Amino acid sequence: MRLSLLALLLAVVGIWAIEHDSVCEEGSADCPEPSHLVIRLAKRDDTLAAAIADQHDMRVVGRPFLDSHYFLEHVDDSKKTKRHKREAVERLRDSADVEWVEEQRPRSRVKRDYTFFDDTADQSFSTNDRHKRSDARDPKRYWPDPLYPEQWYLVKGAVGNYDMNVIEAWDLGYTGKNVSVSILDDGIQRDHLDLYSNYDPMASTDINDHDDDPTPQNNGDNKHGTRCAGEVAAIAGNNQCGVGVAYNAKIGGVRMLDGPVSDSVEAASLSLNQHHIDIYSASWGPEDDGKTFDGPGPLARQAFYKGIKEGRGGKGNIFVWASGNGGQRQDSCSADGYTTSIYTLSISSATFDNHRPWYLEECPSSIATTYSSANMNEPAIVTVDVPSGCTKKHTGTSASAPLAAGIIALALEANPSLTWRDMQHIVLRTANPTPLLNNPGWSTNGVGRKISNKFGYGLMDGGALVKMAKKWQTVPEQHMCTYEYKLSEPNPRPLTSRSILNFTLSVGGCESGTPVLYLEHVQVVATVRFGKRGDLRLTLYSPRGTRSELLPPRPQDFNTNGFHKWPFLSVQMWGEDPRGDWTLTVETVSENRNLGGTFHDWMLLLYGTESPAQSNDPVYAGAVPVSASARHRADGTTQVQFARSPDPFAGFTAGDASFPAGDGFGGGDPTSAAASSVGGYMAADTEAKNPQELTYGDLKNAGNCHPECDDSGCHESQSATGCFKCRNLAQSQRNRAGFKCVSTCDAGYFEDKAQHSCKMCSPKCKTCSQQEVCDSCTGAQLLIDVDHYGQLDHGQCVAECPKGLMTDYDSDPLQPKCILPKNPCAKGYFFAGDGRGSGSCAVCHEACATCHGPSPVQCDQCNTGYANKTVGYCRPCCKSGEQPDVVHCGSLQILPASLLS
Ligand SMILES: *[C@@H]1O[C@H](CO)[C@@H](O)[C@H](O)[C@H]1NC(C)=O
Ligand SMILES: *[C@@H]1O[C@H](CO)[C@@H](O)[C@H](O)[C@H]1NC(C)=O
Ligand SMILES: *[C@@H]1O[C@H](CO)[C@@H](O)[C@H](O)[C@H]1NC(C)=O
Numbered sequence: 014m015r016l017s018l019l020a021l022l023l024a025v026v027g028i029w030a031i032e033h034d035s036v037c038e039e040g041s042a043d044c045p046e047p048s049h050l051v052i053r054l055a056k057r058d059d060t061l062a063a064a065i066a067d068q069h070d071m072r073v074v075g076r077p078f079l080d081s082h083y084f085l086e087h088v089d090d091s092k093k094t095k096r097h098k099r100e101a102v103e104r105l106r107d108s109a110d111v112e113w114v115e116e117q118r119p120r121s122r123v124k125r126d127y128t129f130f131d132d133t134a135d136q137s138f139s140t141n142d143r144h145k146r147s148d149a150r151d152p153k154r155y156w157p158d159p160l161y162p163e164q165w166y167l168v169k170g171a172v173g174n175y176d177m178n179v180i181e182a183w184d185l186g187y188t189g190k191n192v193s194v195s196i197l198d199d200g201i202q203r204d205h206l207d208l209y210s211n212y213d214p215m216a217s218t219d220i221n222d223h224d225d226d227p228t229p230q231n232n233g234d235n236k237h238g239t240r241c242a243g244e245v246a247a248i249a250g251n252n253q254c255g256v257g258v259a260y261n262a263k264i265g266g267v268r269m270l271d272g273p274v275s276d277s278v279e280a281a282s283l284s285l286n287q288h289h290i291d292i293y294s295a296s297w298g299p300e301d302d303g304k305t306f307d308g309p310g311p312l313a314r315q316a317f318y319k320g321i322k323e324g325r326g327g328k329g330n331i332f333v334w335a336s337g338n339g340g341q342r343q344d345s346c347s348a349d350g351y352t353t354s355i356y357t358l359s360i361s362s363a364t365f366d367n368h369r370p371w372y373l374e375e376c377p378s379s380i381a382t383t384y385s386s387a388n389m390n391e392p393a394i395v396t397v398d399v400p401s402g403c404t405k406k407h408t409g410t411s412a413s414a415p416l417a418a419g420i421i422a423l424a425l426e427a428n429p430s431l432t433w434r435d436m437q438h439i440v441l442r443t444a445n446p447t448p449l450l451n452n453p454g455w456s457t458n459g460v461g462r463k464i465s466n467k468f469g470y471g472l473m474d475g476g477a478l479v480k481m482a483k484k485w486q487t488v489p490e491q492h493m494c495t496y497e498y499k500l501s502e503p504n505p506r507p508l509t510s511r512s513i514l515n516f517t518l519s520v521g522g523c524e525s526g527t528p529v530l531y532l533e534h535v536q537v538v539a540t541v542r543f544g545k546r547g548d549l550r551l552t553l554y555s556p557r558g559t560r561s562e563l564l565p566p567r568p569q570d571f572n573t574n575g576f577h578k579w580p581f582l583s584v585q586m587w588g589e590d591p592r593g594d595w596t597l598t599v600e601t602v603s604e605n606r607n608l609g610g611t612f613h614d615w616m617l618l619l620y621g622t623e624s625p626a627q628s629n630d631p632v633y634a635g636a637v638p639v640s641a642s643a644r645h646r647a648d649g650t651t652q653v654q655f656a657r658s659p660d661p662f663a664g665f666t667a668g669d670a671s672f673p674a675g676d677g678f679g680g681g682d683p684t685s686a687a688a689s690s691v692g693g694y695m696a697a698d699t700e701a702k703n704p705q706e707l708t709y710g711d712l713k714n715a716g717n718c719h720p721e722c723d724d725s726g727c728h729e730s731q732s733a734t735g736c737f738k739c740r741n742l743a744q745s746q747r748n749r750a751g752f753k754c755v756s757t758c759d760a761g762y763f764e765d766k767a768q769h770s771c772k773m774c775s776p777k778c779k780t781c782s783q784q785e786v787c788d789s790c791t792g793a794q795l796l797i798d799v800d801h802y803g804q805l806d807h808g809q810c811v812a813e814c815p816k817g818l819m820t821d822y823d824s825d826p827l828q829p830k831c832i833l834p835k836n837p838c839a840k841g842y843f844f845a846g847d848g849r850g851s852g853s854c855a856v857c858h859e860a861c862a863t864c865h866g867p868s869p870v871q872c873d874q875c876n877t878g879y880a881n882k883t884v885g886y887c888r889p890c891c892k893s894g895e896q897p898d899v900v901h902c903g904s905l906q907i908l909p910a911s912l913l914s
Contacts (some may be wrong), residue, residue, distance in 0.1 A: 034572075035120040035299060035795070047116035048273035051312075052105065054081045055112055069105050075223035078281035078313055079815060081112075084223065091777060091794075091811045094804050119273030120307070124237045124749050125296045125335040126411035127372065132633045152180055158247075160255040160395045160403055166384035166416070167258070170392075172366040175448040177383060177416070179258055181476025182423045189259025190423040191429070194245050194292045196415065197282045198238025199748070200229030201266025205239065207253035207397045208264060211246040216265025220281050221272035229399055230271055234747055236399040238266045240407045242493040243397030244415040245422065246676050247676055254403035255395040258419025258475070259426075259769045265290070270297060272776070276310030283316035283332070287324035291425055292331045294418035296411035297748070298351050301339030301374065304547065306576055308350010317323055317356040321433045329433030331425070333418045334355045335410035336379050338372040346376035347564050353378045353582040355534040355620060358437060360417040361468055362410050365392040367448045371407055375454075375466040377553075377561035377583035380437060380442040382468040383416040385409060389715065389729055420475045424482035434533065436490050438626055439481045441587055446471030459557025466562055469584070489622040491533060494523035497616040498597075505611035508543060510603035515596050518617055520556070522592040529621040531812045532591050535583045536618040537563055542575035543601060543610030548576070550600040555586045556593025566602050580618075588626070590633040591619050721754035744771035777810045777815030785809075789828045795820060800829040801870045833865045843867070860887035879903055 050071075054062060059073070062083045066073050069552030071085045087093055087101065106114045153162040162168060169176045174876060195216040203212040203226075217227045229235035246264035248386070249256035269282045283293060299307035309317065323332035334357040336346045346352045352359035353367035353376075361379040364370045364387035364906050371388065386393035386408035394416070408542050408623050416441075424439065425431060431439070445891075446455065446463040449472060462470060496518050497561045500506060500877075506514065522528045543549050547570030551563040599612050625632055652820040714726030715735065722736030729735025734746075739754035744762055746753060758771035763781045766774050774780065777794070778787035787806030790796050794810040798821070805815060814831035821832045838844050838854030843864050845855040857864035860879045875887035880903035888903035895902050 034305045036112060036310070043195045045273075047275075048119045049087045049117045049275045049277045050087075051103065051115050051117060051277045052083050052085060052111050053079075053113040054083070054110060057081045061110060065105070065108055065110060068108070069101050071086070071101065071105075073280070076218065078277075078284050079312065079319065082280070082312070084277065086280075086299055089812060090807070091809055092815060098365060104339060111714060115277075115723060117275035117277050117792050119275050121300050121305075122274040122279075122297050122748055123300055124270065124411060125298065125301070125338045125414075126240075126407065126409040127338060127751070145551065155180060155183075156256050158249065158252060158255050160405065160826075163392075163405060164255045164395045165392050166394070167256075167437075170365070171448070173448060175367065175472070177258075177420065177473050177475055178445075178477065179420065179423070179475035182420070182479040185427070185476070185479055187247065187423040187426045187479050188249075189257075189262025189419065191263075192259065192292070192422040192425045193263040193265065194259070194289050194294060194418050194422055195265045195267055195285065195290045196238050196241045196245070197267045197269055197293055197295045198241055198297065199235040199270040200227045200238050200268035201240040201242045201264070202397070202399050202401070203228060203266070205243070205397050205399075205401060207247045207251065207403070208239075208242060210248055211257075211260075211262065211264045213263035213265040215286055216263060217267065218285055219268040220278050221268050221270075227266040227268040229268065231400045234749070235271055237271070237296070237411065238268070238406075239399045239417040240394075240404060241294060241411065242266055242398045243403075244407065244412065245294070245419040247397055254397050258416055259422035259460070262419070262422045267469075274748065276312045279309065280312035280316040283313055284319055285889050287320050287330055288326060290330065291325055291675070292418050292421055293320075293331060294333045294415050296335040296352070296409075296414045298335070298337060298349050301337045301342065301344045301349075303339050303342035303344040303567050304572060305344075305570075306350075306546075306572075308347045308578060308580075309354065309425060314354075317354060320358050328430065328548070331418075331421055331433055331436050333414050333421065334359045335414040336361045336376070337374040337908045338409045338411070339374050340370070340372040342569050343565070343567050344374050344569070345567060346374040346378060347581050348570075348579075349374075349376075349660060350580070352376065353580055355536070356433065358417065358421075358440060359412065359469075360413045360473075362386075362413040363449055363468060363472060365449060369452055369467050373467055374410075375562075375565060375802045377464075377466055377563060377585045378581075379466070379469040380584050381417065381440050381470050381473050382449065383413040383420070383473050385412040385416075419471055420473050420478060423475055424478045427479040428482040428485060430487065431482060431485060432487060434491060435485055437490060437533070437584070438483055438587075440473065440477060441470040441584065443474050443477035443481050444470035444472060445474045445477070448472050456560065458559040458587075458589065460587055462588070464585040467563075486627060488626045489624050491620055491622060492523070492527045492529050494526065494529045494619045495616060496520055496595075496619070498614060500612075500614060505542070505613045508599070508601050508610040508612055510542075510548075510601055510606045512599070512601045513600045514612060516612075516615060517594050517596045519589050519594050520617070520619070522590075523619075528623045529591060530623055531625055531630070532586050532589045532616075532619060532621040533584075534620040535561075535586050535591075536620075537583075537597060537615055537617065538578050539581065539597070539599075539615040540575070540577050540579075540613035541599060541610065542613065544608035545605070546570045546572040546575050548601055548603040548608065550598075550602060552598040552600070553581075553583060554594060554596040554598070555589055556591065557586070557589045559586050559589065561585045588630075590829050591621065592633075671905060718753065739769070742769055742771050745773060747773065759819065777858065782808070796828055796830045798832050799865070802833075802865075836863070836865070843871075856858050860889075875895075875903075 025207055057077055057080050060072050066085050070088050072088055074084045074086045077083050079107045087098055105111055125623045167174050167179050193213050193216045218225055219227050242264050245259055246262045247254055247257040247258050249260035267282045267285055269278050299305050299378045320330035334351050336352050336359045337349055359379050361382045362370050362373055362385035363382050394412040395405045396407045398404040449468050455463050455468055458464050498516055498518055522530050529650045537553055540727055547567040550566050553563050563581040593618055597615050663683050715728055717730040719728035719731050719733045721733050721740050723740040725737045727735045734751055734753045736754045742755045743752040744755050760780050762771035763774055763783055775785050779789040779791045781787045788811050790810035795814055797809045799803045800807050818831040819834045841857050842854040843857055845852050858869045860869040860876055862874040862876045864872045870886040874888045875881050879887040879888055880890045881887045891902035
């Protein structure tokens with residue numbers, strides 16, 4: 014049953030053919046090296062998995078995920094050549110017990126905060142802070158924690174005396190007891206004095222290093238997850254920092270952003286302990302650069318589906334997502350497949366003075382808003398920090414998602430039987446638009462609720478949420494109903510630089526199956542090709558007249574392909590009766606008259622229920638007649654209802670089907686994201702290419718710039734991550750947009766002189782001189798200090814020295830090396846041993862004076878009459894007039910590569 018529906022949808026949507034922006038084409042030069050090897054067995058069997066791994070000279074690392082998926086690693090990884098590993102993987106593929114094998118590549122994922130402040134400033138709390146409001150009121154005394162009064166978003170400290178009404182929920186007795194929240198991020202400081210007693214090991218793991226300890230690396234770059242955790246569940250009443258929104262909730266963290274993030278890493282994180290964890294909070298996603306279309310891969314999608322279907326004893330896990338920080342670059346969260354998934358609650362941000370923050374992204378899939386940071390030096394979010402202490406400077410939509418997760422935890426305590434859909438119902442029904450109505454863009458939907466592409470249904474309200482949770486009855490089963498638009502000739506339909514086309518579908522509410530009469534999610538899956546993807550605008554009108562702008566123009570998106578079967582989501586028609594005419598308007602807004610394209614297809618996925626969600630909701634009676642005009646459009650299109658399914662997986666698969674290969678690996682490799690690109694707010698080279706396209710709002714030179722900034726200025730005073738450009742070197746940041754200006758590269762980075770930048774060393778190196786040439790190794794690894802030793806070369810790190818080399822602990826006490834054993838033989842001979850000490854002395858090649866092997870590339874010194882400068886090994890010296898490239902002789906100088914054969 015499920016299979017046939019699935020097959021039908023697959024056939025219709027054709028999802029096998031399409032890729033995300035971050036998925037690179039096999040064989041393309043831009044592809045990052047695979048970071049994870051994953052297998053799936055028929056069912057979970059740890060013994061079998063270990064045996065299979067062993068047979069292929071691999072081992073299982075970490076825990077299995079999604080029932081029967083295992084991470085494998087090559088034993089002695091660094092000793093094996095790429096070809097060796099490829100062959101091992103091929104053999105694995107042939108193994109009868111292995112259902113599926115994949116080497117997965119990292120995708121570009123960034124944290125959704127930004128740095129406005131020098132982190133070093135975070136530890137100090139001046140008492141005469143200029144934003145400390147003088148109108149201190151009672152709510153501020155609810156807790157004695159020192160920073161509690163500065164949690165303006167809890168203590169009526171936003172302009173207009175607004176807050177998120179969390180105290181009312183506390184007063185009603187709800188503080189998150191018996192609710193478990195997991196932060197999927199760069200780790201959690203589990204021993205922090207303001208977290209430890211709420212720490213939940215069952216909601217925690219370390220997927221980056223495949224162990225159980227999620228403690229972040231304390232290198233200044235991994236504060237994000239801990240900060241998010243503190244917002245949810247910092248301990249109350251303990252004289253540390255402030256308090257968490259759900260200060261009695263259990264809090265865990267998955268360390269998964271401090272390393273390459275592949276689909277399997279996301280899936281393992283999203284599916285951790287789904288029976289135990291109630292709420293997953295994620296404050297990261299594809300790059301918010303205004304030009305990417307990207308979303309969850311197949312395993313992550315499976316993890317979401319499994320979560321809502323089986324998690325929490327079948328009631329479904331709650332996935333809370335930060336909507337994105339690309340506002341400055343006119344990005345839209347509609348191009349982010351995590352926020353357009355029906356399984357996530359996508360959360361937007363508002364400033365302390367009830368405005369849209371500069372980083373906010375607009376889209377109709379945002380369900381609600383919580384407070385967060387504004388401009389520099391304006392109030393941000395108070396939370397705990399890494400490795401200890403507190404910060405008042407947590408920022409971005411990153412800070413909003415955990416506040417939402419905390420408030421949702423209060424509602425789950427009030428009513429643990431709420432399902433994942435119940436939660437979406439009550440969040441949107443109780444969100445309060447009032448404080449935010451002074452912003453443009455609000456409208457009223459077909460059931461009288463205020464909606465906004467900036468703020469969803471409004472600001473979350475803790476008190477209202479727990480009260481509604483308390484009396485909420487579980488919603489009826491969700492059905493899905495799909496309508497495909499049949500485009501008549503010309504098909505595809507041409508688009509010019511200034512087109513407006515309307516495509517109308519007539520919906521009868523799924524007459525021939527289980528009706529969808531009370532809407533929940535609405536998805537549009539569309540295919541459009543256009544010369545500049547960012548010049549497209551898509552708008553959906555419901556029969557009740559609700560307008561959702563599915564895709565706004567994105568000036569930075571110069572992709573020339575368009576998008577293929579991209580799923581757009583609107584939650585703005587929630588509660589409406591879907592029967593009647595739906596119109597999709599496809600508009601092009603190009604200045605460039607030469608641009609054109611084609612419109613290919615769209616379909617409408619309606620999710621909802623047959624009966625009202627709550628017994629006291631209004632009832633929609635009688636069938637709405639489908640208008641005759643809709644059936645016979647001038648362009649001859651007709652509507653076809655072709656599939657419906659009670660199984661959201663069907664919808665999910667179709668819904669999350671995806672897009673064009675266009676960008677390839679959209680700016681993916683963090684090591685290459687150096688000075689010119691990147692930055693949630695700044696991109697020098699993009700600006701240069703399209704000066705007229707960018708507006709930086711009020712992004713001015715902040716003055717008093719860090720000494721590492723060059724003369725063009727900075728958007729943040731005294732911060733090395735706040736420069737527009739660097740005086741010396743620009744250093745990329747891991748899993749984070751932007752760059753840091755430095756005078757010398759930090760440990761773990763090497764200098765790329767040509768690009769004036771510091772790039773990240775290979776993960777095996779602690780320090781390096783080139784990406785793959787380590788100067789020192791991570792952990793207890795040994796550094797190879799011999800040239801051309803079999804497959805190994807100088808600068809590689811290995812777990813143990815290969816046969817024939819000995820370990821040298823003495824020459825550098827901090828970094829043991831693998832070196833050639835002292836040669837017991839006479840000059841001109843080398844020791845041809847069996848590795849166990851016995852052997853004999855053999856003569857060196859005539860090119861060598863001394864050597865460690867029989868070939869001329871194994872000379873330690875060249876013989877007289879030989880030189881090694883030209884090609885790096887000893888060749889007969891060139892006689893006068895001889896060219897090294899012609900007669901293969903050695904010169905005493907290094908010659909340009911172009912002269913060499
Ligand atoms: C805590 O939650 C679990 C799982 O929902 C439930 O079985 C248990 O009874 C709850 N305990 C309390 C004290 O509410
Ligand atoms: C397209 O449909 C919308 C919504 O029904 C309507 O407002 C608009 O005028 C139509 N535009 C055209 C060109 O027909
Ligand atoms: C090659 O030349 C360099 C620089 O003169 C020297 O340090 C090195 O030992 C030489 N290698 C051999 C094998 O002669």
